[in-house]
Each structure stands twice: as structure tokens, then as C-alpha cells.
Amino acid sequence: MSIMLHGIGVSRGIGIGNAYVLYREQPEVQEFLIDEDQVEEEIQRYIRAKDSALRELSAIKERIDTKTPAEIIAFIDTHLLMIDDPVLNTGVIQHIKQHRNAEWALQIQCQRLIAVFNNMQDDYLKTRKDDIYHVVRSIQLCLGDENPQQQQLGDALKGRVIVADDLTPADTLLMKHQKIAGFITEYGGPLSHTAILARSLGIPALVGVHKARQLINANEQIVLDGKRGMLIIAPDTRSLKHFKALKRQEQQRKADLKRLANQPAVTQDQQTITLHGNIDRPQDVKSLRRIDETGVGLYRTEMFFISNGSAPDEDQQFHEYRKTVKALKGNPLTIRTLDLGADKEMKDTQQHGPLAHNPAMGLRAIRRCLKQPESFIMQLKAILRASAYGPIRMMIPMLTNHSEIDQILLLIKQAKAELDLKKQPYDNNIPVGAMIEVPAAALAADTFAERLDFLSIGTNDLIQYTLALDRLDDEVSYLYDPLHPSVLRLIDMTLQAGRNAGIPVSMCGEMASDATYTRLLLGLGLKYFSVPATALLEIKSIIINADISNLENDTRQILNLHHHFDITRAVNLLNSNNHQEQLKLHG
């Protein structure tokens, strides 16, 4: 029977594939079919793993202190009994006989037992399902120790729809090259870095699908629609046909847009708009250039730190940045200094002990860098050294006050002096700019614009901080509203500040890559968009069809509206003209 579920669509596109349900509290479970002649050996492998889990736990029990409370000993005894439980073990062996590998067989049996516990009326017994997870985990670990057929997780994920509680940006980066069909998470907001990565990788994704892992079984066929925010478990033939047709239409649209590759982004009234890409790693330059040979308006350097697991040294960073700027072949590269914190952490810096109450408002981004000036100066030197190999701009995230600018400029001076001593070349006029992500910075943008070479509006954080909504929390994602009058006014103020000071202002947050807002932003005077490569041609198609002089008046009117309903209607109207223009041009 088909079941439809809803979630928050965070990355458009249709994904069709079999489910790969991730239980991060358990080791990764490999799923593959074995041949008939391997069944007996697989059963023996399972029995060996189960016996060694039993031995390990018995050894723990023998070692424990005589003063250990009786409940703990009883707890271990329960687990010992469960490891040897015939319902668990005969079930696993039955699944192996159906040609499933031992890990997969154990996983299926675990899910069956959990389902039985979930249906129990007794609340105490319900909570005992945690014991099953622990016991299964201990056997899975032993299986992992002696698995001769261990495949790379990557192969196992190919073409699958990943179903997880939540994914970190590091998980998503790992999946990057594994050609997954899409992912569904139980938690997470539309502006989490995981969601942003999904969009930039063109992976259809849904977040906030509560209980997804209880409702979706491993290997079930899934259709997910990232635009409409829904998924179907075990779709019937009619729905499958419908979604396959939608997927083909999407692919056709992408193919049509390819005609705009490497065309200048010039509007109908001959205004040239800068349209750059957002990247996370040097290898993304290749994907960007396949779409459009343009520059980079946001290089999130923390992704290198995260995937590395610990902070790379100055030379490692220098090589990474040099590789990136060289790959751009003369196009400009905007390197954002480290923006760690909140949902972006390295293994090394993960907090232990009490967590900050509001990590998004805590020691994040430039605040953290200024707390650790030795590490920050290392990054500044690496960026400066790379600037000898191509046009680089340096961009500071989460700037909030002038004393931060004082410290940054001083540290850049110090970094330059250290490079001078070693006679290492760099661009002495490297532009230094900042992201406008905090309402305080937008309100004081005129004063910042006097001291900096450029500004870039980070709408993801600007919206988070202006509307007081945690970008990672799906419970408040309904508050996310780029059209909120306060957000529009802050954007307008920042653009105005840039014009008055004669410095460029770009936008690199997700709002810049959502086609719904392109004409509005053009009307407000935005001349520089930086978007994920996957959105670049779509945005270009709107830019080249727009006549900014026709948009300005209507856009100013929108700034005077207060109610979400009126603003949305006015923006739709602004965009429907666009539709007519497009018909005119392409018709």
C-alpha cells in the first residue's frame, strides 16, 4: 500500500530510489544479497559474531566491581539473555537463508522486534526497545570486525534515498560523490547547512519528516518531491509514471537552460549583473565551470576543516586556496574566512560538557576566529599567499561591530608583515569585505561600508537573526520569510549603504538563488548575485529577461507594504510580468 508523507522541501527535484535507512546510533549496515552457496558461511559468521558479543559482555560483567548496584548487574544479565535469545537469532538466520547478508538480516530482525515493542500498551516495556538497539549494536560491531565482504558505504548508497534522523554537513559532503537519489531527514530546517549543501549538489531533499525511520522500511521504493515537500512510500504504477514524467520535464528544463552557459548576465535595459557561484571545496570549481565559466562569490572554507576532521595548517590551506583560484582561470574568488560554530563543527572542536544555550548566537564565525588569533592569522596568511596566484577577495562572516574590524585589519597587517619577512608574495591590495548577516550590521551598514571594500548579504543568517528563528529547527521553519518587511528593509539599507559609499554589495545567501525573489532584488538595486551552481542558469534566465527600469517603481511600492499576504501578491505580480516577457522572448 502506498503512503504519502509531508515534510519541508529543501532542495527541489524528484528523487526515485529504494530507501537506505540510516541508524546513526548503530554502525553503518551494509545491505547486499549473497549467493546460495554463501548462506551457510554467512550463518556461521553471524553465530561467531553473536558469540563474541556474548563473550565481551560476560567479560565486562566479570570485571565489574563488587560494589556495583544490583540493578546494573541485572541490566547486563538482561542483555546477555537477549543476545542469546532464540527469537532474535532464529529470525536473523531465516533472513540470511533468504540470501541477505548477516548485517542486513540482523537489522531487519531488529526492526521487527522494535515494531512489536512499539505496539505494546505498557509504557515501561515500550522503553525496553533501547535494550534491543544496544544488543543489536554490539553484535553488529562484532560482525563489522570480521566482515570479509565489507563494501564501501559509497557503493551501497548509489541510487538510494537516504532516510536519517538528521545529517550533518560532514555526512552530506561524504554523500556528495555517491550519486544518491535524494535524502529525507526527521529533523532540520530549510537553512541548515545540510539543506544548503543538498541544494548546491542538486540532491532532492526533504527535512522535518517526523518518524520517517519508523514509517519507511529498508529497501522500500520511495518517490520524493523536494519542490512540493512530499514523499510516497511504495508508489503505485500510476504515481510512479507521473513522477517519472515530472523528472523528465525537469531534465528537459535543465537541458534548455544550458543555452545560457557563458552568456553575459545583461538585462533588457543593458545593465550588467555579476552572477557568481557558491562553492565549498576546490573540486566544486569544476562543476561550476561545467555550468558557467564565472567567478566565486562565496567559498565556505570551513567545509575543508570539517571534512578534514581537524584544522589544516597554513601550508595545507594555502595549497587548497591556490588550487581553487588557479582552477578559476582568472575569474575572481571570494574566500570567506572560517565560519565554524552552530551546525558546523569539526570532530576536534565538538563541544563536550554543557552546550551553549544558543550556539547560533554564541562563539561562531569571526567571534571564534578572534578568540583564537594564532589560528586565524594562519588562515589569513594562507589566503594572502594564494592571492599571488589570481584575483582573491577576503570576506569576514558574521561581522557585528567596529572593534571586530579594528582587530581584523590589525591581524591582516600582522599577517602581511610576517609574509614580508619571509619574502612570500601576496596581493597587497587584496579587497577585504564583510558579510551582512546580523541585523546590527545591516542597520550600521553605512558605517561599515566606509571601512571595507565590499559587503555581501548573507540572508540565511540575516533572516534567522532578524526573525528570531533557529535555522536548524523545523518547528519554527514556518517563520522563515525572506519577504518579511524587516528583512526587505535591511536588505534595502545595505544596498543603499553600498551605493552611497561606492562599494559593491552582493548577496550570497539562499534568497539570491530562489527565482521567486530575483526580480524583486533587481528592482531593489542588487547588481551582484552569488548562487549555488545548480541555480545559476535559472537565475540568469530571469536576469536577462528583466528590465530593471520597469521594476524599480513596483519594487519601491512593495517596501511600503506590511502584510505578508499583500507582499506575496505584489511579488507574484512582479513575477507574472516576467512570465509574459519570457513568452515574448522565447515565443
Ligand code: PEP
Ligand atoms: C548566509 O548566512 O546567508 C550565508 C551565506 O552563510 P552560511 O549559510 O554559510 O551561514
Ligand code: MG
Ligand atoms: Mg551565514
